[in-house]
Amino acid sequence: MGDQMLRDLVSQVVNDQIKAAYLPVERLTDLKADILRLGETERLNGMQKGIINSRYVFDFAEYGFVPRSIVTVAVKHELVGMTFTYQGKRVTDFYCVGQAWVKDKMKQIFTENGYNFEYIYWLPQKMLAVSSGLAEYGRNNIAYIDGWGSFFELQTYITDAPCGEDYSFRDVCMMEICDECGACIKNCPTEAIKADRYLIDSEICLCYMVESGEPFPDWLPKSIVHSVYGCYRCQDVCPKNRQVLAEITETIDFSEAETALFLAGAKRSDLPPSLVEKIDRLGMQDWRLETMSKNLAAMLAQPV
Numbered sequence: 001m002g003d004q005m006l007r008d009l010v011s012q013v014v015n016d017q018i019k020a021a022y023l024p025v026e027r028l029t030d031l032k033a034d035i036l037r038l039g040e041t042e043r044l045n046g047m048q049k050g051i052i053n054s055r056y057v058f059d060f061a062e063y064g065f066v067p068r069s070i071v072t073v074a075v076k077h078e079l080v081g082m083t084f085t086y087q088g089k090r091v092t093d094f095y096c097v098g099q100a101w102v103k104d105k106m107k108q109i110f111t112e113n114g115y116n117f118e119y120i121y122w123l124p125q126k127m128l129a130v131s132s133g134l135a136e137y138g139r140n141n142i143a144y145i146d147g148w149g150s151f152f153e154l155q156t157y158i159t160d161a162p163c164g165e166d167y168s169f170r171d172v173c174m175m176e177i178c179d180e181c182g183a184c185i186k187n188c189p190t191e192a193i194k195a196d197r198y199l200i201d202s203e204i205c206l207c208y209m210v211e212s213g214e215p216f217p218d219w220l221p222k223s224i225v226h227s228v229y230g231c232y233r234c235q236d237v238c239p240k241n242r243q244v245l246a247e248i249t250e251t252i253d254f255s256e257a258e259t260a261l262f263l264a265g266a267k268r269s270d271l272p273p274s275l276v277e278k279i280d281r282l283g284m285q286d287w288r289l290e291t292m293s294k295n296l297a298a299m300l301a302q303p304v
Contacts, residue, residue: 005113006069006161012109017076018102019145021132024163025060025067031127032058034172038199045203057122060158065116067158072128073106074135075099077151079244080282081251082228084296086259091299093227094248095282098153106157115161123156133168139178139185140193140234141200149241174198177239184234189224193234206231210295225298228262229288252278263300265293 010020038044039052060067077096084091103119110117126143129135135143135154142150185193192205202208207230209216216222226233235241254262258275268276268286279289 006163007166009109009113009161010071013102013105019074019134020071021134022069022071022163023128023132023167023169025070025158027169028058028070031124031131035124042197042199045201047202048199055122056124057120063118063158065160068160069163070123070128071157071159072132072134073102073155074129074145075102075153075155076148077153079151079248081248082254083251084254084259085256086300089300095284096151097283100283103155110159110161115159117157117159119155119157125154125156127172128156129154130172131169133170136175137172138175138238144175144240149244150235151244181239183237187233187237189233211291213291215294222298223302225295228292228295252281262292262296
């Protein structure tokens with residue numbers, strides 16, 4: 001009965017844009033052991049040590065129920081192009097648009113059927129997705145799904161709905177194509193992806209510096225900044241993403257006046273309704289607006 005119940009509950013949200021897998025909560029013990037082994041066998045930086053030692057959640061006492069299953073959901077991103085025009089220059093980017101309704105819908109389905117259901121960001125999301133067969137690891141430490149590439153959001157939940165035996169579990173490993181490709185290693189602008197180790201050096205990853213509210217470090221050449229909210233070089237060149245990136249059909253254009261507001265660090269409350277409508281179409285969070293000014297300025301400062 002447990003197998004059928006959990007499968008039926010999860011299936012109510014699954015469609016061609018949403019995939020899901022589940023594991024009994026006991027499998028988290030196996031993954032915890034794997035994570036601890038990383039600390040013994042890999043050269044972890046301060047950020048990685050902090051995540052392993054302080055951020056990952058393995059104790060669920062505070063949630064007030066005994067979880068029996070972990071549900072991992074992948075939500076496909078819609079890719080939308082963006083152009084910014086300012087003082088005769090034009091730069092392009094794209095944005096990954098999510099589906100904000102999924103979390104609320106998942107909780108509604110489970111609670112209406114009498115089960116507790118909680119979203120937990122600090123579960124080891126990628127490891128859960130890969131070990132359950134939902135995704136695969138790339139050399140760049142990013143998860144991939146066939147047909148979706150790396151452009152999706154992972155969500156992880158605990159529930160007291162029983163899992164039963166109807167689940168898949170496998171060792172965490174990289175995609176076979178990564179053994180012979182190496183494109184992400186060659187194209188990483190900060191050399192954060194290493195050929196001789198499993199984990200990237202996250203503290204020098206361009207994503208980390210672009211998404212931070214702090215100024216760029218002095219050693220970082222601003223000419224390598226190419227996105228208003230991240231770094232896509234390893235994903236741009238990945239064979240698994242080639243078809244997905246070719247499917248971008250919609251582009252949102254930001255005028256010179258609108259781009260000037262971004263460069264000035266304007267908050268949402270300072271933006272005209274027409275511009276708010278554009279960023280709402282993208283689902284752009286306020287914290288991304290806060291970091292956009294420095295990133296966009298670096299992109300526009302580059303030679304045409």
